[in-house]
Amino acid sequence: MVEKSFVMMKPDAVSRRLMGKILSRFEEKGLKIVAIKLLQISKALAEEHYGEHKEKPFFNSLIDYITSAPSLAMVIEGDDAISVIRKIVGATNPKEADLGTIRGDYAMDMGRNIIHASDAPESAKREIALFFNEDEVIDYDISDNSWIYE
Ligand SMILES: Nc1ncnc2c1ncn2[C@@H]1O[C@H](COP(=O)(O)OP(=O)(O)O)[C@@H](O)[C@H]1O
Numbered sequence: 001m002v003e004k005s006f007v008m009m010k011p012d013a014v015s016r017r018l019m020g021k022i023l024s025r026f027e028e029k030g031l032k033i034v035a036i037k038l039l040q041i042s043k044a045l046a047e048e049h050y051g052e053h054k055e056k057p058f059f060n061s062l063i064d065y066i067t068s069a070p071s072l073a074m075v076i077e078g079d080d081a082i083s084v085i086r087k088i089v090g091a092t093n094p095k096e097a098d099l100g101t102i103r104g105d106y107a108m109d110m111g112r113n114i115i116h117a118s119d120a121p122e123s124a125k126r127e128i129a130l131f132f133n134e135d136e137v138i139d140y141d142i143s144d145n146s147w148i149y150e
């Protein structure tokens, strides 16, 4: 089923100039970028986005991290995009993430794990609406579609 996922390169990815390399991984897989925006996340937006972690001991440092420099927010579309992207991103702890995943290849610390991706259809919907207006998500075709999907 065609899905949209909310994906965000965190401040460390932007500040380490890894945006191009990371974006390429999604493009080369055959996924489609349907929205993209560089923004510095406010404290209020960060707290809302990570609301489910409010009671966790790492919550305050997570908010500091995510608001510390610009992030690159995206909506990425494709067949089963939510689970496919979580696989490309890798485990939350970069030391345990498989090599070949983004976190496994580029990160070391849980608190500097360079990328976010939605974990389920409900969270994807909520997160997309939090970061993008409807008219910022573009519906378009790419002509290589029949070479990506049977
Ligand atoms: N134990 C932890 N210590 C420090 N930061 C953490 C820890 N667990 C999670 N985080 C941070 O909070 C973010 C959200 O956590 P979670 O939703 O569990 O992971 P994921 O980003 O893989 O969905 C993580 O990406 C990471 O940046």
Ligand SMILES: [Mg+2]
Pocket (backbone or CB within 6 Å): 119
């Ligand atoms: Mg999560």
